[in-house]
Amino acid sequence: MQVPPTGHDPVLLNEILEWCSPHDGQLVVDATVGRGGHSLALAKAIAPHGTLIGMDYDPRNLAYARDRLAKSDLTTQVRLFHANFSELIEVLRQANHPRVDLILADLGVSTNQLFEQEYGLSFSNPVPLDMRLDPRNPLTARTIVNTWSEQKLATVLYELADERFSRRIAKKIVEARKRSPINTTDELADLVRSVVPVPRGSDRSIPIDPATRTFLALRMVVNGEMENLEKLLRVAPDHLKPGGKIAIISFHSTEDRLVKHVFRSAEQTGQLKVLTSKPIVPSETEIQANPRSRSAKLRVAERL
Numbered sequence: 224m225q226v227p228p229t230g231h232d233p234v235l236l237n238e239i240l241e242w243c244s245p246h247d248g249q250l251v252v253d254a255t256v257g258r259g260g261h262s263l264a265l266a267k268a269i270a271p272h273g274t275l276i277g278m279d280y281d282p283r284n285l286a287y288a289r290d291r292l293a294k295s296d297l298t299t300q301v302r303l304f305h306a307n308f309s310e311l312i313e314v315l316r317q318a319n320h321p322r323v324d325l326i327l328a329d330l331g332v333s334t335n336q337l338f339e340q341e342y343g344l345s346f347s348n349p350v351p352l353d354m355r356l357d358p359r360n361p362l363t364a365r366t367i368v369n370t371w372s373e374q375k376l377a378t379v380l381y382e383l384a385d386e387r388f389s390r391r392i393a394k395k396i397v398e399a400r401k402r403s404p405i406n407t408t409d410e411l412a413d414l415v416r417s418v419v420p421v422p423r424g425s426d427r428s429i430p431i432d433p434a435t436r437t438f439l440a441l442r443m444v445v446n447g448e449m450e451n452l453e454k455l456l457r458v459a460p461d462h463l464k465p466g467g468k469i470a471i472i473s474f475h476s477t478e479d480r481l482v483k484h485v486f487r488s489a490e491q492t493g494q495l496k497v498l499t500s501k502p503i504v505p506s507e508t509e510i511q512a513n514p515r516s517r518s519a520k521l522r523v524a525e526r527l
């Protein structure tokens with residue numbers, strides 16, 4: 224897969240603008256600034272009087288986005304924070320804006336993070352097994368595969384990535400590390416490939432590497448992705464103005480189920496109104512132009 228010139232193409236951008244209708248003077252939070260694609264469009268939509276508050280827990284992406292936004296002749300006020308979106312309350316306190324008009328989170332990783340060697344997420348190159356997007360985080364994928372019990376490994380593979388061969392993979396990892404520690408992404412990918420069959424008879428145009436789900440589950444554990452999302456969803460509605468919107472783009476079923484469930488519960492208590500009865504998905508044209516958008520699902524809710 225090609226990495227776009229900016230490192231990442233924002234997904235469902237038109238749909239975000241359509242469903243969230245950002246406009247002049249609004250206060251908008253981009254909780255996952257990434258390479259700045261959504262931020263830039265939002266900042267333009269709320270110009271000239273609006274304020275964009277952005278955060279990312281990867282300081283490298285944040286620095287890129289800061290530079291990109293600075294070069295874009297924006298009149299909007301932009302405030303960027305190196306923060307985990309689970310720290311939303313602290314960021315809003317620092318920004319001195321306790322309630323906002325829109326909170327957007329575009330979950331997961333940007334395309335450049337998948338391919339740049341320093342992140343240790345790429346399984347096509349032999350790079351150290353790291354997977355941390357936030358350098359403040361002490362836990363690496365290397366620690367997990369070399370120290371966690373077989374049972375615990377199998378559970379995370381199954382629960383976070385729906386990996387059908389979770390037990391087989393966990394057993395193989397534990398056998399292999401008795402001989403020598405698993406240090407690099409290609410070592411781990413080869414172990415998984417040796418016990419997981421290549422998907423057959425599928426009509427997918429892009430072949431899926433058998434190691435994909437294992438890498439997804441490990442990345443999610445290392446970065447605490449489900450815990451962060453739970454925390455964001457728990458606190459975000461309280462920080463929306465009446466009529467303010469929360470929009471979440473997720474990329475796999477575990478995340479989407481959580482978003483759907485939390486939105487529905489908040490609807491039952493009268494805090495939110497769910498605007499998207501079914502998740503919004505990318506058009507065929509977007510999928511053709513950006514195959515990584517294929518699994519994206521957008522849900523939007525409004526504060527009552």
Ligand SMILES: C[S@@+](CC[C@H](N)C(=O)[O-])C[C@H]1O[C@@H](n2cnc3c(N)ncnc32)[C@H](O)[C@@H]1O
Pocket residue numbers: 231232233234254255256257258259260261262278279280281284306307308309329330331332333356451452
């Ligand atoms: C899919 S990318 C976002 C791309 C962005 N919308 C754009 O247009 O370039 C996800 C970004 O969110 C960041 N991220 C993921 N989880 C986060 C969290 N809990 N807190 C802060 N940033 C997070 C990642 O580091 C990555 O840069």
